Amino acid sequence: MRILLVEDEPKTGVYLRKGLAEAGYVVDWIEDGITGQHQAETEDYDLLIIDVMLPGQDGWTLLQNLRRTRSTPVLFLSARDDVVDRVKGLELGADDYLAKPFDFVELVARVRSILRRGKPRESTMLQVADLALDVTRRRATRQGDIILLTAKEFTLLWLLMRKEGEILPRATIASQVWDMNFNSDTNVVDSAIRRLRSKVDDAYEPKLIHTVRGMGYVLEVRGSASC
Numbered sequence: 001m002r003i004l005l006v007e008d009e010p011k012t013g014v015y016l017r018k019g020l021a022e023a024g025y026v027v028d029w030i031e032d033g034i035t036g037q038h039q040a041e042t043e044d045y046d047l048l049i050i051d052v053m054l055p056g057q058d059g060w061t062l063l064q065n066l067r068r069t070r071s072t073p074v075l076f077l078s079a080r081d082d083v084v085d086r087v088k089g090l091e092l093g094a095d096d097y098l099a100k101p102f103d104f105v106e107l108v109a110r111v112r113s114i115l116r117r118g119k120p121r122e123s124t125m126l127q128v129a130d131l132a133l134d135v136t137r138r139r140a141t142r143q144g145d146i147i148l149l150t151a152k153e154f155t156l157l158w159l160l161m162r163k164e165g166e167i168l169p170r171a172t173i174a175s176q177v178w179d180m181n182f183n184s185d186t187n188v189v190d191s192a193i194r195r196l197r198s199k200v201d202d203a204y205e206p207k208l209i210h211t212v213r214g215m216g217y218v219l220e221v222r223g224s225a226s227c
């Protein structure tokens with residue numbers, strides 16, 4: 001379990017990093033709000049522990065910005081035990097709020113509780129008709145048959161299923177699955193879709209992956225007459 005700690009007070013930072021490491025967590029410690037946001041956006045953490053008053057930008061702003069792209073659970077630390085602050089934190093999408101000074105034992109209990117609840121905003125099971133994708137086990141099945149996918153095919157299918165019914169332009173698929181920019185050769189996308197179809201659609205009805213001419217691809221359940 002990886003935790004990002006954003007805390008500018010050296011004494012608290014050292015104390016928390018040491019304590020959490022002893023409790024079995026991998027802890028990265030950042031001391032300002034700007035770097036903290038960048039770190040939270042570019043690395044994968046199971047939990048963020050964020051102090052409210054930070055140099056650069058405060059914890060509220062950090063969370064507000066982060067929530068545009070990430071749903072990582074957040075525990076706020078604040079010097080003020082104030083209902084207004086507490087509610088504000090929860091409204092911004094924090095999972096918990098702890099006022100300083102706190103007992104370390106209590107902090108660890110809150111951390112465990114948040115981590116047990118998991119990340120409710122991102123489902124790990126996707127289902128469209130009889131096609132199912134288990135993200136945790138990295139496994140796709142259709143009508144109960146296990147479908148073997150490469151890592152890229154898995155990511156592509158995950159994207160299409162997560163955006164069920166939404167037309168995805170080739171450039172979007174290229175950038176999200178292959179990390180390629182807009183001008184890259186999108187034939188890569190077409191051939192990957194072809195391979196994915198042969199595994200997911202060819203032997204089954206109804207077809208789920210559809211070409212939208214001049215636009216891109218969409219995964220959805222349609223009437224039997226469509227392409």
Ligand code: CA
Nearest residue numbers: 008051053054
């Ligand atoms: Ca502070």
